[in-house]
Amino acid sequence: MAAARPTLDDLFAELRARGLRATTARRAVLAELLVAGDTHLTADELARRIHADHPAVHLSTVYRTLDALAEAGLIAVARFADQPVTYHLAGDVHHHAVCTACGATINLPAEVLAPVQRRLARDHGFVADPRHLTITGTCAACVDGAARPSPSER
Amino acid sequence: MAAARPTLDDLFAELRARGLRATTARRAVLAELLVAGDTHLTADELARRIHADHPAVHLSTVYRTLDALAEAGLIAVARFADQPVTYHLAGDVHHHAVCTACGATINLPAEVLAPVQRRLARDHGFVADPRHLTITGTCAACVDGAARPSPSER
DNA sequence: CTTGATGCAAATGGTTTGCATGTTT
DNA sequence: AAACATGCAAACCATTTGCATCAAG
Numbered sequence: 001m002a003a004a005r006p007t008l009d010d011l012f013a014e015l016r017a018r019g020l021r022a023t024t025a026r027r028a029v030l031a032e033l034l035v036a037g038d039t040h041l042t043a044d045e046l047a048r049r050i051h052a053d054h055p056a057v058h059l060s061t062v063y064r065t066l067d068a069l070a071e072a073g074l075i076a077v078a079r080f081a082d083q084p085v086t087y088h089l090a091g092d093v094h095h096h097a098v099c100t101a102c103g104a105t106i107n108l109p110a111e112v113l114a115p116v117q118r119r120l121a122r123d124h125g126f127v128a129d130p131r132h133l134t135i136t137g138t139c140a141a142c143v144d145g146a147a148r149p150s151p152s153e154r
Numbered sequence: 155m156a157a158a159r160p161t162l163d164d165l166f167a168e169l170r171a172r173g174l175r176a177t178t179a180r181r182a183v184l185a186e187l188l189v190a191g192d193t194h195l196t197a198d199e200l201a202r203r204i205h206a207d208h209p210a211v212h213l214s215t216v217y218r219t220l221d222a223l224a225e226a227g228l229i230a231v232a233r234f235a236d237q238p239v240t241y242h243l244a245g246d247v248h249h250h251a252v253c254t255a256c257g258a259t260i261n262l263p264a265e266v267l268a269p270v271q272r273r274l275a276r277d278h279g280f281v282a283d284p285r286h287l288t289i290t291g292t293c294a295a296c297v298d299g300a301a302r303p304s305p306s307e308r
Numbered sequence: 309c310t311t312g313a314t315g316c317a318a319a320t321g322g323t324t325t326g327c328a329t330g331t332t333t
Numbered sequence: 334a335a336a337c338a339t340g341c342a343a344a345c346c347a348t349t350t351g352c353a354t355c356a357a358g
Binding site: 174175177179180211212214219222236 | 336337338339340341342348
């Protein structure tokens with residue numbers, strides 16, 4: 001079920017298969033997303049990293065590329081609270097539990113949602129294709145540790 | 155568990171109990187949210203409605219009020235895709251299934267998430283307090299109706 | 309050579325903020 | 334009076350867009 005992590009060339013081929021043109025900017029974006037693994041990157045972070053090798057690639061191009069890749073289903077989009085949108089390669093679909101106290105996030109395998117999907121199907125005939133959920137709550141550490149400074153506060 | 159729908163005075167009392175001041179703007183915001191029921195309103199929509207009776211209440215005040223009310227736990231925040239943030243009274247916690255084909259949204263009772271919450275607790279000691287989730291997918295109509303024009307397309 | 313992609317700069321739009329003033333307590 | 338809330342206008346910042354140029358097919 002979980003596709004093995006693809007190579008850059010796989011991704012690039014996939015991209016061309018969808019009728020998108022093979023450009024340096026796009027290769028760079030895919031390369032960075034590949035390096036990032038399951039980390040989530042914003043358009044800006046992505047652009048910054050790309051600038052190291054390709055100073056000419058413009059932020060707006062990164063946005064356009066991300067749009068294209070998302071539309072093509074190559075990447076997934078995740079939005080956390082009021083932070084800027086983040087992206088990561090599709091195929092590694094997962095969800096998040098975010099601690100509202102300390103900001104910690106736990107990655108959850110896609111299948112945690114299975115029961116919900118079943119229920120939606122049964123009750124509403126709704127075929128769920130959950131791409132990215134964020135479940136808020138309190139992590140174990142904060143539950144018993146109670147008050148504690150927040151590492152990734154706004 | 156599900157609190158009966160409160161009156162405006164209940165809410166207002168609650169607000170003061172939290173140490174917030176009782177102002178016209180805040181009363182107006184709460185009043186509109188109460189009228190809205192389980193509909194989700196953006197700050198702008200809210201401001202527009204409030205302007206009917208209180209033309210002086212400024213949009214920025216609405217934002218500040220919403221922040222305050224959210225912080226106080228009186229209202230809940232929902233964010234849909236790339237649309238502006240929406241608000242509704244807390245207490246009516248629910249989730250959404252949104253059809254990516256036709257845009258239809260189904261409100262789901264909070265308890266559909268119970269299995270997920272249990273699992274998070276068991277596997278990660280994470281106490282979930284899911285406030286608002288949006289699950290994407292395809293609604294029954296679009297599943298069998300297949301291709302069909304989208305009423306609320308971008 | 310045709311169409312899609314890019315760079316750049318400028319516009320957008322939701323949301324936030326600084327500050328002086330008005331209100332609540 | 335003191336602390337807080339508001340109105341207003343200006344600032345912010347992520348994202349989008351128009352357009353002329355460039356590169357991929």
